[in-house]
């Protein structure tokens with residue numbers, strides 16, 4: 359009998375072994391009896407070629423166990439009242455038609471709705487990276503296979519945050535990943551398959567209806583983008599907005615606050631807003647989105663405090679569709695777009711610096727380094743619930759980007775947030 363790699367078992371990380379393949383260089387995973395020296399030896403070998411027939415039999419058992427475990431329910435994101443950390447999820451999208459036509463193979467395997475394994479790679483460089491970084495096995499709060507529905511992603515990642523926002527707490531969800539990895543699909547979705555933004559608002563209205571019939575809750579939406587270090591209103595495009603700090607935190611002066619009454623109008627509004635996003639053709643992907651889009655949902659309501667005075671409370675939910683995380687080097691260096699790439703990287707770099715500073719428990723967090731991090735100041739490490747969804751492609755042609763995304767997401771798990779108290 360064989361046991362599958364356990365999420366917290368570091369030994370499991372060691373047990374991904376290269377089997378068979380010869381010139382094919384396929385990496386597969388050994389089923390691993392705990393503390394078996396045999397499996398350790400095989401794992402350490404990590405040699406290309408030299409397939410061991412014995413391993414293939416174990417591989418078949420492994421496949422069977424994987425199928426069983428894949429039927430298990432995903433772990434849900436609970437609100438971290440009392441303070442804790444960022445919750446990190448990974449979503450694998452289905453293989454695109456174009457990727458299939460280019461002969462790509464799946465290089466990601468998700469096991470037990472938690473563990474992500476990088477399996478197959480495209481070339482020798484990828485193999486060397488894999489070997490050097492030891493980054494083959496990652497564990498997240500939940501990892502979504504390519505069959506996961508929009509509703510499942512919403513329920514697991516964001517539903518609890520919507521509940522918390524109704525109690526006056528802030529929450530934020532952001533999608534991170536390379537261009538084409540599925541960020542906009544996850545956040546906005548399509549008319550047939552609406553994403554997290556739309557499902558969150560729908561759920562918000564349902565919950566408001568359930569808990570009060572007196573029109574106590576007021577919902578305001580704003581949708582903005584950060585493009586090339588300028589902030590623009592997506593609901594009423596025009597001049598760039600200036601960021602100011604007031605007692606509520608950093609605000610974009612003059613930003614449209616749209617009062618929302620129903621879900622139907624919101625979908626149309628967001629589609630239009632997304633249409634207003636800055637998209638430029640690049641060599642990586644012709645319609646790649648080069649901007650970060652932030653939807654902010656403000657829920658305002660009145661409650662009586664201990665002295666029976668009526669007080670206003672506000673909960674804020676920020677839903678963020680980040681620009682592609684691929685390196686600027688992958689785009690054309692000599693044009694404007696390389697500057698743009700540098701600015702996108704500046705924002706993402708600033709985001710990484712903030713994450714690193716938060717992980718290391720530093721006193722000074724460099725939020726001021728970019729517009730994006732200024733806007734996310736109360737959504738990262740502050741008194742809020744933060745969820746990150748890392749989007750990845752299954753294709754071995756995107757191996758490098760996928761590995762980068764997974765490493766980054768793995769690092770984000772370490773962020774501790776302050777105690778989450780009601781405002």
Ligand code: ADP
Nearest residue numbers: 451452535536537538539540541542543544647
């Ligand atoms: P990104 O915003 O990260 O650049 P997109 O969300 O635009 O990527 O996704 C790229 C393409 O893949 C789009 O055509 C999108 O519809 C499709 N896609 C992404 N994720 C999924 C998914 N989970 N299921 C089906 N199609 C998807």
Ligand code: MG
Nearest residue numbers: 541542543647
């Ligand atoms: Mg996009």
